[in-house]
Amino acid sequence: MQELVTRNKKVAFMDVSTTSIANFLRMTKFTEISKSKNPTEYSRSYVDEDGEVTDVTGYSEEISYNFDLHVGNLVHEKLVDITDNEKTGADALVRILIVDFTKPKGTGYEARLRTYSVVPDTEGDSTDAYTYSGAFRKNSTMTVGVATMSENNTKATFVAEQEVAEYPVSFVVKDSVEGTGIEGAKITVDGTSYLTDVTGIAVIILDAETYSNISVAKEGYTTQSDVSVTVSNKAVLKEVELVEAA
Numbered sequence: 031m032q033e034l035v036t037r038n039k040k041v042a043f044m045d046v047s048t049t050s051i052a053n054f055l056r057m058t059k060f061t062e063i064s065k066s067k068n069p070t071e072y073s074r075s076y077v078d079e080d081g082e083v084t085d086v087t088g089y090s091e092e093i094s095y096n097f098d099l100h101v102g103n104l105v106h107e108k109l110v111d112i113t114d115n116e117k118t119g120a121d122a123l124v125r126i127l128i129v130d131f132t133k134p135k136g137t138g139y140e141a142r143l144r145t146y147s148v149v150p151d152t153e154g155d156s157t158d159a160y161t162y163s164g165a166f167r168k169n170s171t172m173t174v175g176v177a178t179m180s181e182n183n184t185k186a187t188f189v190a191e192q193e194v195a196e197y198p199v200s201f202v203v204k205d206s207v208e209g210t211g212i213e214g215a216k217i218t219v220d221g222t223s224y225l226t227d228v229t230g231i232a233v234i235i236l237d238a239e240t241y242s243n244i245s246v247a248k249e250g251y252t253t254q255s256d257v258s259v260t261v262s263n264k265a266v267l268k269e270v271e272l273v274e275a276a
Contacts, residue, residue: 039132042093043177043186045125046104054127054177054186057105062096062163091168093126093146098159106162113150113162122148123169127188129177132221141177143188145170172196174237195238199259199266203230203246206271215272218245236261246270 042063047053057063075082099106112122125145133140146166153162175190203215203226211230216223219234219241226232236259244257251272259268 041129043127044105046108055105056184059100060095060097062094064094066092093166096163098161112148124148127186129186135176138176138178141175141188143173196235197261197265199234199236199268201232202269204271206273212248215246215248238262248272251275
């Protein structure tokens with residue numbers, strides 16, 4: 031049975047330590063923490079083919095943020111210090127840990143750690159509270175490991191397992207007879223679902239590993255529940271044909 035993943039099941043923690051010992055605190059009082067993969071595209075036309083061909087050659091992850099400033103919040107204080115003092119380079123880097131509460135692992139949960147550059151944008155644009163906004167932009171590779179929580183889930187301890195590479199997988203879902211792209215097809219990978227666009231394409235960023243039992247479904251078509259794809263060291267194109275239901 032599929033279960034909807036609510037927003038509070040994937041929680042961000044920031045390392046606010048001023049020493050070599052990490053201190054990951056929950057990023058509270060944020061009104062926005064939204065991630066964009068920002069894929070880089072390479073498009074070209076070949077003389078013997080109709081239309082244009084596009085490949086995804088890379089990506090630059092970015093997390094947009096917005097928070098209402100609270101006194102005593104150490105995460106806020108760290109970001110305010112970077113913003114107000116216009117810090118640059120290594121002084122503007124932060125480490126953010128994303129903990130996935132839908133994936134228990136031992137006594138903790140699967141978590142991903144990455145270093146980001148803080149890119150401030152605006153502040154004070156609300157009449158109700160003093161706000162800060164900006165973006166965290168990718169500055170390192172990602173490390174996967176296990177995070178254990180404090181009793182009230184406000185602090186996290188992280189144990190790294192491995193650095194992982196991520197690559198874009200372009201799923202192209204087509205009608206088996208017409209050969210045309212199917213808009214709104216739902217692709218489910220490890221419990222997370224994505225929808226294809228008007229051309230029948232959905233670009234999903236996946237870790238370098240083999241995935242099986244991927245589900246591709248669309249009303250009026252027979253669901254494929256055993257699609258597999260292997261992600262190794264480059265972008266992947268995966269075509270899936272759906273058959274109209276009888």
